[in-house]
Amino acid sequence: MESVLSFLENFFKYSGLWMTLCVICTILYLDTKKDKNEGKEKYVLLKIIGFYILGWISIKINIKTPIVIPIGFIIYYLFISKRINKNYNIKHKACILGVIVLYLGCLNSYIYKALEYRDKSIIVQNLNLKDLRKQWEDAIEKLNIDIGNEILNNMEITSDINGNIKNMSWETYDSINKNKYEVEYNKNKKSMNKLNFKVTKVEENFEYKNSNNIYYDEHKISMFEMIDKINSINFNNMVSSNCAEYKIKYNNKLKSEEYNENNQNYYISSYDEDKCLYNLDLGQKIHFPMKGNIITLLDTNNENKEQINIFIDRNEYVDNQIESIEKLNLCVENNQNNRKSNSTLHIEKDNYLLTQIVNALDYYTWEEVNKEELKDKNDSKNSITISSESDVSLKIYENYQFVYYKYNNDEIIYKCNKDIYSDIKSILKK
Incomplete structure (x- = not known):
């Protein structure tokens, strides 16, 4: 069923091409139907095109249910149609063709949006932190998702000590297409595991369109960048030995974290090319204040709710000290x-x-x-x-x-x- 919906989505996405081809063929066909008995008329083809454009002209009233009014056809019917002396039929049909294409375009746009913004899902066997990038790339291809310049808003992943993901949720914002993407995964032993994907069109005054948010512009991070960071961090080195399950969280509103004696604060100090892992150092008071994107790590079985913060923006805290x-x-x-x-x-x-x-x-x-x-x-x-x-x-x-x-x-x-x-x-x- 998903493959059929994907085919229809692509069909309506590029419907402008085949509609344009049909219009050209129809106009050329109407040009061949000139009535020779009415006498020779100059520039008939151009006039047919003009009447088609006139029928296509419209105004749109944006209310709860938008209304499209073919103002061009109304002008034609009230003021122009009765003054046509030659080739009335083909000019009339050209104007009606414009109206038909107008409403077909509106219908096509409505159907395409319904297909594009539908909730999508794909069956997956298992998700693992170390293979998450490849698994996500495969899911994007199978779900036929076209993501533009997306920015990560928040993330939450629950994983066992071996990296097997039990629950996962992402929310990203596409600044090009003005879309919000939501990804959810819940492992269920009783049924098939589904990776759910939801697209929502956001309003023009969405909060991240505000260019005054300097911090957000400097420290924005994409979903793929976050996945690469997660793939390059060994979380097992930071959690306790008896930890069976931990939660990884990110929220772009968490701009900075002052030194807190109740938390463990790590920063990326270097990258080990042999192990393909980041080296993390435990931050001390001298390293603060630091700023940047932060991953928080929480042992789900820890009653004290002790939190580990990982500063992921810089390889060293030096730049943060200088900038701060x-x-x-x-x-x-x-x-x-x-x-x-x-x-x-x-x-x-x-x-x-x-x-x-x-x-x-x-x-x-x-x-x-x-x-x-x-x-x-x-x-x-x-x-x-x-x-x-x-x-x-x-x-x-x-x-x-x-x-x-x-x-x-x-x-x-x-x-x-x-x-x-x-x-x-x-x-x-x-």
Whole structure:
């Protein structure tokens, strides 16, 4: 049945071609039916075409049920038909042909929309996270779905520990065709598993047409891009060993996630080409605030509802740090020589230098430590203090492996390689 509906959908989709061919043939046929007994008439073929166009002209009244009025034929019938002296029959038929094509086009549009926006479904045996891209491509081909520049709105997938999908739902928006696509899958042991697909035409003032939504324009992601991200993440490394089933969620309205001690926050640090997987690092307080698209992971059997956040937009958080601040103030202090120097770097003019600094900070391993370990150890006088307008402050001491970090009045102390001081100092001298 689905194949028949797909055939009809394609037939009505391209009906304009065969209708145009039929109109040309009909007009040429009418031209051969000129009445020679009425005398010779110039430009009969052009006049036939003109009467056809006149019959086709209409106005549309957009109410709950749109009404199409053949205003051209009304003008012809009231003011022109009685003034025709030669070849009345063929001109009259040409005008009626225009009316027929007009309403056939309206009927064709109605039938095509009914077929295009029908709910579609396909029988699938199983869906698996690692094979999801190929399975989705096969489903698109079998369902004869023509998706344009689609943008993912939200997603939810429930999977077991082996990647077998139990439930799945997607919602995307096509900015070219102004369509909304909804995909649903529910595994049912008692019946055949169906992948359901629904298309809905959205209104012109749809919320994502708003160009003022700068964040949405920067961080939009397609369904295929999301599938590729999911295929390249090993979720089993992040869930507990006794987890039997977990839920993967995405919502484009979740723009950013501040540091939350109750959640585990990961970011993509690199890509392992041998394993074809992303390497994920657990974010610490120094990495925040971060922004971008976020996948959330939830153990469905966990009563505490602990959530894992995965930032998927960037390979490193460095770009997020640079983009999240408008100006970075760098203060270099050297009390040993009784000298203190201050400098201000701006994000637009000194972007390269700022990137080098943040990369240097990211190069070393940071380990949060207890303040008790620092007793009688702060004997270094030379230091570099880095502070930003977003209430981030980082103080690095010479020959001292501990770094003081402050964010929103929350002081954290990290154990880090003491060479970080000389690295930052050498960058500032460039």
